[in-house]
Amino acid sequence: MTDLLSRTRSDLAPEELVSSAGEVLARFDHRTQDSGNVSWLVRTPSGDYFVKSAGEEEPPPGAPLPVLDRSARVDLLRNAVEIARSVDHPALARLRSVIELSTGPVLVYDRASGELVGVPAARRNDPDSSYRRFATAPPAIRLAVLDQLLDAHRTLEEAGWVACDLYDGCLMVDPATARLTLIDLDTYRRGPSTNDMGRMFGSTRFMAPEEFTAGAPLDARTTVFTLGRLLRHFGTGLTEDLADFCGGAALAAVVERATRRERTERHGGVGELVAAWTAARDAGAAS
Ligand SMILES: Nc1ncnc2c1ncn2[C@@H]1O[C@H](COP(=O)(O)OP(=O)(O)OP(=O)(O)O)[C@@H](O)[C@H]1O
Ligand SMILES: [Mg+2]
The missing domain is CATH 3.30.200.20 (Phosphorylase Kinase; domain 1)
Structure with a gap:
């Protein structure tokens, strides 16, 4: 053997x-x-x-x-x-x-434990799908998973990695433990680069505007946008309405900034996004 x-x-x-x-x-x-x-x-x-x-x-x-x-x-x-x-x-x-x-x-x-959050588009309305079950999981579970998503990307950013093709098909979540494992980050790029594909790899739901424009810069602000889209999508239980955000108004404001179309209006990098997220999370816990 x-x-x-x-x-x-x-x-x-x-x-x-x-x-x-x-x-x-x-x-x-x-x-x-x-x-x-x-x-x-x-x-x-x-x-x-x-x-x-x-x-x-x-x-x-x-x-x-x-x-x-x-x-x-x-x-x-x-x-x-x-x-x-x-x-x-x-x-x-x-x-x-x-x-x-x-x-x-x-x-x-x-082998990662848990189940893949991303499912084929035809199954996204199925309440039994891993996608719907995660999106409607108790706020504490969703926030714990999103914390891990952000923290992993803070560490990836420190090593220079810029997200590409990060979508719900990269999230394996164990619903019993709220443990996240990220898979298939194969197309991440080390350091800032430019859009050399026209449409980069990815799921449109989570991609930044610059990922659709040949010649546009791809950098930490691109990662911030995609992370923000994932936070918004699952944090709102799929409504995308920040009034529904599972972590309250202060966290919702962080997410809103991360997902601005204008790159310069977003957080400058994942480190900055995580600092804002953590501060809003701590303020929410204290209040
Ligand atoms: N570490 C892991 N543990 C358990 N299952 C995994 C793991 N990594 C990947 N998988 C499963 O295998 C599937 C295929 O893996 P992966 O997405 O890495 O392949 P790929 O060839 O890059 O596919 P894609 O066309 O989605 O880019 C995943 O959707 C997931 O269900
Ligand atoms: Mg792949």
């Missing part, structure tokens, strides 16, 4: 490597992801892992052509390794090992 944690290289193909390590519980591929990557959840004697590969050169018959070719997908996996090695935070999915195969790396993460 292959031990995924002690290997740094293998001659096996990714799928063989995973099945030689234990029982495959799930496979994530073109049926549910549009990245072109292929990943697995696998149960092994030392624990459950999420194993991510860049997938095949050619999409399987009938599957759409992914936006990025295989070598660009490998670059993103290497970027994910750089993120994991530069930032240590309990809300980030923990990367346990990287195994080099002839086709590129596979990344072995600890």
